[in-house]
Amino acid sequence: xxxxxxxxxxAGVIIVFAIGLAIVAxxxxxxxxxxxxxxxxxxxxxxxxxxxxxxxxxxxxRVEQNSQQFKAQMGSLNPQMMSYVVENxxxxxxSKIIMDKQTEKIGLVVSEQELFDLMxxxxxxxxxxxxxxPKTGQFNRTMAITSRKSADTDAKLKEQWVxxxxxxxxxxxxxxxxxxxxxxxxxxxxxxxxxxxxxxxLANFSYVTMPYANVKDTEIKVTDADxxxxxSENKYRFDNKTETRSFEYVAFDASPSKTDTAxxxxxxxxxxxxxxxxxxxxxxxxxxxETTTPLNFVKKGALDPAIDSLMFTATKGFVYGPYLINxxxxxxxxxxxxxxxxxxxxxxxxxxxxxxxxxxxxxxxxDSIKQLLQKGGNFAALAAxxxxxxxxxxxxxxxxxxRGAMVPAFEDAAFGGKPGQISIIKTQFGVHIIDIQKxxxxxxxxxxxxxxxxxxxxxxxxxxxxxxxxSFLSNAKDTAAFINEAKANGISKMVASDVGPLQASIxxxxxxxxxxRWAFKAEKADVSNEIFDIGxxxxxxxxTTIKPKGTxxxxxxxxxxxxMVKNRVKxxxxxxxxxxxxxxxxxxxxxxxxxxxxxxxxxxxVFANPVIPGVAxxxxxxxxxxxxxxxxxxxxxxxxxxxxxxxLNGFTNSQIPANYLANKQTLATALSNSAQSNVFKxxxxxxKITDNRNKFY
Numbered sequence: 001x002x003x004x005x006x007x008x009x010x011a012g013v014i015i016v017f018a019i020g021l022a023i024v025a026x027x028x029x030x031x032x033x034x035x036x037x038x039x040x041x042x043x044x045x046x047x048x049x050x051x052x053x054x055x056x057x058x059x060x061x062r063v064e065q066n067s068q069q070f071k072a073q074m075g076s077l078n079p080q081m082m083s084y085v086v087e088n089x090x091x092x093x094x095s096k097i098i099m100d101k102q103t104e105k106i107g108l109v110v111s112e113q114e115l116f117d118l119m120x121x122x123x124x125x126x127x128x129x130x131x132x133x134p135k136t137g138q139f140n141r142t143m144a145i146t147s148r149k150s151a152d153t154d155a156k157l158k159e160q161w162v163x164x165x166x167x168x169x170x171x172x173x174x175x176x177x178x179x180x181x182x183x184x185x186x187x188x189x190x191x192x193x194x195x196x197x198x199x200x201x202l203a204n205f206s207y208v209t210m211p212y213a214n215v216k217d218t219e220i221k222v223t224d225a226d227x228x229x230x231x232s233e234n235k236y237r238f239d240n241k242t243e244t245r246s247f248e249y250v251a252f253d254a255s256p257s258k259t260d261t262a263x264x265x266x267x268x269x270x271x272x273x274x275x276x277x278x279x280x281x282x283x284x285x286x287x288x289x290e291t292t293t294p295l296n297f298v299k300k301g302a303l304d305p306a307i308d309s310l311m312f313t314a315t316k317g318f319v320y321g322p323y324l325i326n327x328x329x330x331x332x333x334x335x336x337x338x339x340x341x342x343x344x345x346x347x348x349x350x351x352x353x354x355x356x357x358x359x360x361x362x363x364x365x366x367d368s369i370k371q372l373l374q375k376g377g378n379f380a381a382l383a384a385x386x387x388x389x390x391x392x393x394x395x396x397x398x399x400x401x402x403r404g405a406m407v408p409a410f411e412d413a414a415f416g417g418k419p420g421q422i423s424i425i426k427t428q429f430g431v432h433i434i435d436i437q438k439x440x441x442x443x444x445x446x447x448x449x450x451x452x453x454x455x456x457x458x459x460x461x462x463x464x465x466x467x468x469x470x471s472f473l474s475n476a477k478d479t480a481a482f483i484n485e486a487k488a489n490g491i492s493k494m495v496a497s498d499v500g501p502l503q504a505s506i507x508x509x510x511x512x513x514x515x516x517r518w519a520f521k522a523e524k525a526d527v528s529n530e531i532f533d534i535g536x537x538x539x540x541x542x543x544t545t546i547k548p549k550g551t552x553x554x555x556x557x558x559x560x561x562x563x564m565v566k567n568r569v570k571x572x573x574x575x576x577x578x579x580x581x582x583x584x585x586x587x588x589x590x591x592x593x594x595x596x597x598x599x600x601x602x603x604x605x606v607f608a609n610p611v612i613p614g615v616a617x618x619x620x621x622x623x624x625x626x627x628x629x630x631x632x633x634x635x636x637x638x639x640x641x642x643x644x645x646x647x648l649n650g651f652t653n654s655q656i657p658a659n660y661l662a663n664k665q666t667l668a669t670a671l672s673n674s675a676q677s678n679v680f681k682x683x684x685x686x687x688k689i690t691d692n693r694n695k696f697y
Contacts, residue, residue: 047090048690049097056696062089063697079504079511086502086697096170098683103173108180110172118168120144126164131393147393181676187667192660195667198607200654203625206601208592209615210578211642212570220569230565231554238552242691244498245519249541250472250491251508254465256457256536268322268329268453275331276319281449289451296408297340297415297445307332311446328454335447340403342441344414347396349382349433350389362431366424369433373422379435388430400440410434457536469531469538479525482542498547501694509534519543520694571638578636578643588633588647604652616641 046059066085071077077085103109110118118124120141123131131144151158187195231238256264271288278284282295300312306323314320314334321331349369353362369382380395387396403411410432413425417436425432457465472489476482486493496506501520506512515532522528522543532539547556581594592599602612610622618639628634628648637644657663 045692046696047094047692048688049094050101050687050689052097052101054093054097059089059093060696062092079513082697083502083504086693090691090693094684094687094689095680098680098687099170099174099177101687102683103177106180108173108176110169110176114172115165115169118172119148119165124168124171126167130164133395135395143393178676181679182672185668185672185675187664187671189660189664192663192667196654196657196660196663201607201626202603202652202654203605203607203622204601204603204649204652205605205625205646206588206599206649207621207644207646208588208595208597208599209639209642209644210574210595210597212567212574213641215570215573217566220566220573222566222569226565226569227554227558227561230561230568231557234561234564235551238557240547240549240552242500243520243549244500244547245543246495246497246499246545246547247519247541247543248493248495249515249539250486250493251534251537251539252465252469252472254457254462254536254538256455257461260458260461261455263458264329264453264455265322268331268451271451271453272319272322272331275333275451276317281333281335285449285451288453290454291452293450293452294408295335295447295449296411297336297338297403297447299342299403299443299445302404303446303448304330304332307448311448312337312444322453324455328452330453331451333449335449337444337446339442340415340445341439342443343400343402343439344436345400345438345440346398346414347379347383347435347437348389348391348398349379349387349396350392350429351386351431351433352388353430355388359426359431363424363426366431366433370422370424373433373435396435400438403445415439465538466531469540473527473531473540476527476540476542478527479542482527482540496541501691502697509537509539511535512539515539515541517694567640568638571643574643575636575638578645582633582636582645586633588645591633591645601649612641618644621646 044056046054046056048054063086066089067077067082070081070085074081119127123139123141123144127144128139131140131147132138133140133143147157148161151161274288275281275284285292285295301308303311304323304325306325307320310320311318311332311334316334316336318334319331320333322329323332324330349366351362351366353359356362356365365386369377369386372382373379383392383396386392389396391397401414403415405411406414407427407429409425409427413423413432413434414436417423417434419436419439421436423434423436425434472485472491476485483493485491494508496512496519499506499516499519501516503516504511504513506516509515512532512534515528515534518528518530518532519541524543524546527542528540532541545556578591578595581591585591585594588599605622605625607622607626610619611617612621616639618641621637621639621644624634624637625646625648628646630648630650632648634644634646634648637646
């Protein structure tokens with residue numbers, strides 16, 4: 001849908017752009033070749049942290065590494081996950097730069113002897129995991145030292161060791177820095193006594209309240225001066241950590257119509273009938289399925305919920321469906337079922353056919369190694385000598401794994417063989433010599449073939465939706481025209497508020513990255529000059545607000561503070577009534593009688609948790625209570641939910657500890673933990689970070 005609409009709208013522009021690009025490339029070729037590109041450096045910077053540029057190439061390599069790790073755990077990356085990966089990579093870069101500058105500034109180092117100890121004497125968890133002897137389960141120091149020495153003549157191994165050593169150095173410096181912070185915090189007896197009192201001293205009081213909610217907005221008048229006063233007093237609350245933008249948009253639905261659904265259902269029904277009679281499941285799937293699903297044995301719980309239990313009780317050849325799941329029709333067929341191990345412990349030697357000169361040569365070499373093993377050869381030694389896999393330093397040990405952890409061919413060999421069996425297989429990674437050491441447990445597994453047919457809009461449905469969007473855009477040349485066009489056609493406008501530069505989605509639009517990138521290039525009141533193809537919608541937007549990084553102006557927060565300002569005006573309105581009621585009274589009951597309001601008693605309120613049950617967190621009220629005199633009527637207190645007047649009935653004190661040693665330790669730990677994160681936040685704030693990621697991702 002996206003490429004069709006793009007070409008339809010942009011054919012002419014593409015041609016002009018291509019010609020222009022060729023001319024620019026010709027004119028700048030000498031400049032580029034001489035290394036004097038005047039915008040190249042700026043264009044390659046993802047950001048600057050404390051004066052240190054972050055190069056796009058280096059940063060993107062980290063993003064790719066983290067993406068691969070994430071895919072290994074999650075299977076795939078959607079736009080939200082990718083946004084998380086980019087954010088995580090950014091945090092890794094910025095944290096390292098900031099920490100390196102701080103440790104260098106204070107002269108914090110890790111000596112060569114200390115690094116040696118962390119690798120070979122008292123190894124870090126990383127080192128210990130890599131060089132654990134599979135036979136003993138203990139750290140093999142000799143294996144680690146031998147591997148490190150081999151790195152002097154093995155470029156790839158050296159690269160791995162350099163990365164490992166740098167990781168250990170960074171971790172150790174961070175630990176030392178954190179220890180310095182932790183040891184710099186101390187809680188004395190007075191601190192511990194105050195903390196104990198705040199958490200254990202109980203206040204018992206009664207109050208009368210006049211809630212703001214009881215005052216109608218029509219009873220008060222809010223002026224610009226009220227807004228300005230509130231804003232001036234609370235300006236510190238309006239620090240925008242990053243630039244945000246808001247826009248409104250209209251979306252033209254191109255989701256499948258009833259006709260599209262009926263046609264798709266008819267096709268999948270026909271496929272289901274053929275699936276029942278075919279004698280070549282693999283070929284039938286290859287011809288009819290839209291996506292390729294590996295035909296593996298799986299345990300219970302691994303299939304779609306609609307068929308999981310069904311396939312474990314069905315007979316071979318049973319066909320179920322079509323059934324609809326997440327917008328896709330599916331037909332399932334039980335191909336096979338058997339009893340299989342739950343998990344396998346195995347080791348392997350991996351040969352690289354490319355390095356050896358071809359698959360045939362690799363297979364022949366694998367056969368020779370297999371013969372050596374069958375004659376009593378040492379598997380771990382042969383793995384260390386011949387394997388190209390990272391497990392070679394652990395004797396080829398892969399540990400114990402369940403179904404789904406390995407590629408299909410490897411899994412079939414490991415779960416389908418017998419303990420003690422050595423087999424040779426070929427996968428996309430190379431040629432494997434596999435030794436099945438142990439098979440654990442047994443349960444039923446099934447092999448289920450799937451054919452899918454996505455419920456998608458027809459070209460006619462897409463065309464109708466696109467034409468509506470195109471017609472709208474042609475009439476919405478500016479903001480006023482956009483609003484009028486939406487109103488004239490009865491189209492609801494959606495709002496995307498305070499969108500960040502790296503967001504991947506907004507409510508209602510899951511993959512809206514290109515729309516958001518447009519918003520951060522546009523000027524205020526701009527209408528998008530293109531139609532965005534997002535999921536099953538065609539979207540057109542206009543930019544309403546730009547909130548820059550830093551302290552926001554009053555106009556940018558006016559809607560946000562509206563209720564607070566109204567409550568302040570209501571407080572002044574109610575305060576006059578309450579002060580009139582207080583005049584000439586000496587008890588809370590008399591005040592309540594004048595106002596015809598109830599007296600609410602409260603007991604066991606602590607200073608550390610200033611909450612009025614069922615009302616709100618009322619810091620001012622509780623703070624006032626703990627500083628009040630017993631049996632003395634208070635003045636008016638302006639709170640979050642209303643105004644209050646109270647009478648303190650008394651305090652209940654817990655038994656005072658014989659000493660405050662335990663309290664001091666607890667408080668010191670809490671201070672240290674909070675300080676460590678707060679210190680790093682302060683370092684980030686002072687580092688002067690420029691973030692250009694939205695230009696690249």
